[in-house]
Amino acid sequence: MKEAEITVIGAGPAGLSAAIEAAKYGANVEIIDENALPGGQLFKQIHKFFGSKEHYAGTRGYDIGRKLLSEAENLKVVIKLNTVAFGVFDKNKIGLFDQKDILISKPKKIIIATGASENPLAFPGWTLPGVMGAGAVQTMINIHRVLPGKKVLMVGAGNVGLIVSYQLLQAGADVVAIVEAMPKIGGYFVHAAKVLRMGVPILTSHTIIEAKGEKEVESATIAALDQNWNLIKGSEKELDVDLICIAVGLKPEADLCRMLNCEFTYVPFLGGRIPLHNEDMETTIPGVYVAGDVSGVEEASVAIEEGRIAGISAAESLGYISEEESEKERMKCKNRLKAFRIGPFGSPRQEGKNKVFEEYKRRTKNVK
């Protein structure tokens, strides 16, 4: 097989979209993914998406996944599954392990779309079996169709906490309560309304203080917080649960960017340490692009647009598309991104991204 010109790492919404765009203009693209199935986290998202038509509003996550996969297939994008990209070395050599052999891929351009992983939360008992990431539970119930517990406490009322609570109800579990340390619900009101209608209490200014159990979770103790985040004595309550879901945000999976010596900045609202990139999704290492959650934790709709931009940029740098045309195509994606990053939930993300772009400019000014 011909050596790929562009290697995309991660076959989620960002990686698939990047590969589709680049392949559309004629680039030879391969995608690497360590999982047995492509699609990233799209196939566990059984809810309908929001936004405009271009953001797949009203379409369920797994249908978006299927659509992207068939587009990639039609464009003859090679997807190498069960293959781990364990390292990126000098001059863009990527080390791959396909469960049998170690291979070295030497593409001209790299697009890193490795996504994010869930934050843990430390409290007494946090390591007990039965304390799981909310996304992990979502994978188990929606993809593998296995319920890891029957009576659930959800910790965190952001979108993940709210959506997974609703999906736990759909899967037949009892969600005993959702606790949120902040004084208000973090996620979209539509998601909160759905669980509230089903009778699940959302306790704001509340947190988990202990998970109890001999060998696995048998109960959880929650308590109220005052406005200074101190526990209110006497407010402790023990809940009879066997599963505790942690939905307290995600952080970018940026190890490969670190290996490449990409420069980073810190944006708490986007998940912490973010690899610097410009609006065309190129990092401080020329020829290396990022897209999706690894470039700042947002949503699948955003990951798709960022992936498209990275794909167009990589195709342009290989000469498959003129500067003028690529600028025109990227602008369409950028406008859709802007439309997505407005309002009380969107504008802090736009501010965070602006910080990343400005920092990128500042640090690459003397280099380029």
Place this chain on the structure above:
Amino acid sequence: MRIVDHPILGKIKERKKVFIEVDGKKIEAYEGEPIAAALLAAGIRVFRFTAKEKEPRGVFCAIGRCTDCIMTVDGIPNVRTCVTPVRDGMKIKTQVGLGKWEQK
């Protein structure tokens, strides 16, 4: 517990049923599903014990990142059960500490 009927996803798809052995006990599983899913379906949530304190651990991230769910599979220790597919006749052991390589 298996989610057989689902209001959005419908009935669970027909899959090939196989058997795996967990600490010498035979349990039912489906070919290709992650080992962790088969174990959780069978009500097994303790996958290993830590080296020093012998504390129990189970699944946390389910996407191969946290390595909390590692077990000894067919004599090989530290296998991430959440991303390793089930094969018929697999022998799985609760792992203690770093586990041991076992001659087959």
